[in-house]
Amino acid sequence: MKKIIRVTTMPGSINSLLKGQLGFMSQHYNILAVSSNEGGRLKSIGEEEGIPTYAVEMTRKITPIRDLAATYSLYKLFKKEKPFIVHTHTPKAGIAGMLAAKLAKVPHRLHTVAGLPLLESKGLKRKLLDIVEKCTYNCSTIVLPNSFGLKQIIIDLKFTNQSKLKVIGNGSSNGINVEHFNPETISESQKEKLRLKFGIQPNDFVFIFVGRIVGDKGINELIKAFNSLNKEYSTIKLLLLGHKESHLDPISKKSLKVLKENKNIIELGFQTDIRPYLSISNVLTFPSYREGFPNAVLQACAMQVPCIASNINGCNEIIKNEINGIIIPPKDTKSLKNAMAFCLNNPLKVKEMSLLSRNTITDLYSQDIVWKELLSLYKTLEE
Incomplete structure (x- = not known):
């Protein structure tokens, strides 16, 4: 050969x-x-x-x-x-x-x-x-x-x-390995254990971010938007999955301060298997500044988790606005907060988007x- x-x-x-x-x-x-x-x-x-x-x-x-x-x-x-x-x-x-x-x-x-x-x-x-x-x-x-x-x-x-x-x-x-990234691979008992572990209540709405915890992934905007939204909605959580790269692209001191103070932001570090965390989440928030073709968005959609994603290449090829997620301008904290609030206030729309998310992946990106x-x-x- x-x-x-x-x-x-x-x-x-x-x-x-x-x-x-x-x-x-x-x-x-x-x-x-x-x-x-x-x-x-x-x-x-x-x-x-x-x-x-x-x-x-x-x-x-x-x-x-x-x-x-x-x-x-x-x-x-x-x-x-x-x-x-x-x-x-x-x-x-x-x-x-x-x-x-x-x-x-x-x-x-x-x-x-x-x-x-x-x-x-x-x-x-x-x-x-x-x-x-x-x-x-x-x-x-x-x-x-x-x-x-x-x-x-x-x-x-x-x-x-x-x-x-x-x-x-x-x-x-x-x-995407659509057999591996499949919501049916995570049992209800697994989900319940995770919810108990992180203090997630049945009526909580869970946002999740998956990726490097760095500036150009839009983490500063995400933390600011969530922190502001959390003052209006007490029953929300934000899971952050990924490792910091302080030597390459650190997040701001303000963001670090919020991470320490806001107990509804749960830092989980890098996880080899993100499926269980996606399975207990309602929406992926992915306000990145630049991408090639984001795996996190593909993986979330395959797990039937709709996405709020930046209007940049890759993201806007996977996500169609209000079909399988919401597209927002990059580096725009207000638009990100508004999109998150929209999801909170429109649970039926979120459910509709989640059902369409997986089909996009199985049809085009297997x-x-x-x-x-x-x-x-x-x-x-x-x-």
């Missing part, structure tokens, strides 16, 4: 953003997963997928010397392994992997774009990130934005030729669709 090397900056991306996909592809190709060995997790993640792994240290920050060392390590690996495809994910793995693959004369160099962090950057940092992004695309033979909106942004920014760009299926990097389409692309490159 031909060899494909898949590269991510951090091993967690294999386990979360691409879960199951590399194992599926290993039925058709020799797959080697390359990533940092953060926390010694790379080997165990490879064992879960049933594929070999190789560690190359990379960072998510701008670290020129370490980045050059990573690029050289990847170059040596590619020269030795001679893959016919190198496929990268995440910005740092993208620039290091695509440059190394081009230098090593790998014939097919694919890079998946699952979001553009540079969109929230300014000044010299933005200029530098623009250059890096263009370089990544220049070294690639195919660029795979994971949403149609993201594809258009790349075209508008003139980062690469339109002919290089392709969206897999209807969008998403990995699709994992089978995404995996088979990507496999088909790989097959065409063999010719």
Whole structure:
């Protein structure tokens, strides 16, 4: 079988953003997963997928010397392994992997774009990130934005030729395992235990956020909107699932103060299985500033949880306003609060949206669709 090397900056991306996909592809190709060995997790993640792994240290920050060392390590690996495809994910793995693959004369160099962090950057940092992004695309033979909106942004920014760009299926990097993310997988007794654990009463309305607890996910706006709404409605809760990244994009001091003081905001940290928490929630609140194709929104919809989401690429491709959720302007606390209040005051509409949410995912974003389409692309490159 031909060899494909898949590269991510951090091993967690294999386990979360691409879960199951590399194992599926290993039925058709020799797959080697390359990533940092953060926390010694790379080997165990490879064992879960049933594929070999190789560690190359990379960072998510701008670290020129370490980045050059990573690029050289990847170059040596590619020269030795001679893959016919190198496929990268995440910005740092993208620039290091695509440059190394081009230098090593790998014939097919694919890079998946699952979001553009540079969109929230300014000044010299933005200029530098623009250059890096263009370089990544220049070294690639195919660029795979994971949403149609993201594809258009790349075209508008003139980062690469339109002919290089392709969206897999209807969008998403990995699709959704609709059997796993199914409301029927969580029993009533499980739900009841969680409600008791967190003091959620039968008449409480539960909002939930799933993702990194950082500024550009709209967390400051969410905390402010909820805190204000909570003064008017006492029977509401907000579950926050995800880890803080204080070293990269910290939330404001005001938000941290509210988190300490408001007992109706329940911080749960990172959770490997978010389904039980979605199952006790009424609405996902996802006021992100930028996305590629948000897994949290896909997962919530699959669990029949409607979403309040920002009017940005990815989110507005999954959520249709007042059909399976509500679309709001990004960075707009007032609109977010109003949408949350609308959900509180219109339970029948929320129920209607929840019933339509899952159909959207099963029809358009099932994992089978995404995996088979990507496999088909790989097959065409063999010719």
